[in-house]
Each structure stands twice: as C-alpha cells, then as structure tokens.
Amino acid sequence: MTSNKYSAKDIFLDSGRRLMFKKGFHGMGINELLQISELSRGSFYHHFKSKEGFGVELLEDSYRACFSELENVFRVQSVDARRSCFMRWLSDLLEDSCAPLRLIALLNAEVDLLPDKMREDLLRNHEKALQLLTECIKLIYPRNIDCDEEFRPSANTLISLWMGSAITKNIKADISHSNIAHLSVASILICSAT
16 A cells, blocks of 8 residues: 555565565566555556666666765865765765665676666666766865876775675675775775875
8 A cells, every 4th residue: 555655656666675685686576576565566567667667767766865965065165064975975875774775786786687778777877876976086085186087996996895885784784894884985085085
C-alpha cells in the first residue's frame, strides 16, 4: 500500500535497493520486487518501462542522493567554509551506511551483467561525479593551477576508495571501514593541496 508520505515510485525504488543488496540487479526479478513493495505490476509499468528502466532510475536516484549535496561547496565563498561544507558532505556520505553509495558500488561490481543502457548511465554518472569532485577539490585547495588533470587522479582515488568501503560494508558492517575511508580521504586531500 502506498502511504501519503511516499509515492509508489519511491516505494519501488526503496524496495529495489533492499532487494539488490541481497541479490544484485541481475539476480533481482520483477515478481520479487512486486512482492516486497506490495504494489501491482500495473503500477510498476506505470512508473518504469522495464526492469532496465527501473535500474536506470535507481542508478540516477542513487547518484543524486550521493552527490547533489556536494554542489553546496560551490555556493559558499570562503575556502574554510568550502572545506567545512565538503567535510560535512563527506561525513554524511560515509557515516550513513550510505545505501545509495553501496548500490552504486554494487552496480559497478556487476557492470558486465548490466544492460547497455544501464552501463552507459553508470559511466555517464560516474564521469559527472568525478568532474564535480575534481572541481570541489580545486575549490577547497586552491592553487595557481587551472588544470583538471592535476586534481582528477585524487578525485578518482576518492571515488574508488568510497566504493571499496561501501562494498566492504556489505561484507562486514563495521564503522571502522568508514573511519579508514575518512582518514584516507584526509590524507589524499592533503597531498592534493601540496
């Protein structure tokens, strides 16, 4: 049943996340999703054209959940405020047991089994997140260099580290993985600043 608080689409997306954590996208079936969500097949196809369309929407939703708040770094003026905003975003990303980040990491691990459209979407969103993170690092550690190539490797390392931390969290729910990721992020950013 849909409640006033959540739309049927939100219920499908939430149910799909839970199911994917257990079975992956490839192993997940529409019938299982309908059982978990307690919604009708007609409702599913009203919101999504196919399982692939559902996967693309789930991926888009997960990237939005992970990276939309990072854009706040661009709204503040001082370098210290930018760093503070970035660190708040990072804490939220790593401390929340971040289901969207875990989902992105799992889909990356399953990339060879994904339909072409999802693979393209994964790549496009990854590139967008990488560019956003590169721009943030440039803003929070300003140098007299206007070259993305200087900061892009650090941004790529950070994303890889977070995904690894998210997958490890699936194996063993332990806050130490987040702490290690947090400390590694700090050291990578300090190296980027020098």
